[in-house]
Amino acid sequence: MSANDPGKLDRIVAEARRSAKERDEGYREQALKLYPWICGRCAREFTRANLRELTVHHRDHDHGNNPPDGSNWELLCLYCHDNEHQRQLEAKGGGSPSAAGHRGATQSPFANLKSLLDGKKTS
Ligand SMILES: [Zn+2]
Numbered sequence: 007m008s009a010n011d012p013g014k015l016d017r018i019v020a021e022a023r024r025s026a027k028e029r030d031e032g033y034r035e036q037a038l039k040l041y042p043w044i045c046g047r048c049a050r051e052f053t054r055a056n057l058r059e060l061t062v063h064h065r066d067h068d069h070g071n072n073p074p075d076g077s078n079w080e081l082l083c084l085y086c087h088d089n090e091h092q093r094q095l096e097a098k099g100g101g102s103p104s105a106a107g108h109r110g111a112t113q114s115p116f117a118n119l120k121s122l123l124d125g126k127k128t129s
């Protein structure tokens with residue numbers, strides 16, 4: 007019996023990783039075949055020479071969702087792609103964490119509350 011072959015799981019994991027990578031590269035190829043090489047935001051045109059700067063964006067932000075009709079893909083240049091994700095983050099979180107932390111440090115309502123409570127206690 008070799009059902010508990012310890013090397014088997016490793017092989018399965020390696021296989022899964024490899025096919026995931028192939029799939030990732032596959033959707034880019036498919037999207038480039040499906041769509042003209044133009045950024046969907048700034049309309050910058052691309053050629054084979056600078057095609058590396060044209061990226062595939064997933065409209066629903068799910069990289070595992072790759073319908074063959076390309077309905078979840080959008081070709082964006084690196085700059086616009088970055089912008090798109092930045093906007094999404096801001097829409098979700100209502101500002102970057104570092105900005106929120108900075109605001110909290112300068113005018114925290116709790117710091118004020120604490121000093122009020124402390125004042126009551128000591129007086
Ligand atoms: Zn662009």
Ligand SMILES: [Zn+2]
Pocket residue numbers: 062063064067087090091
């Ligand atoms: Zn994206």
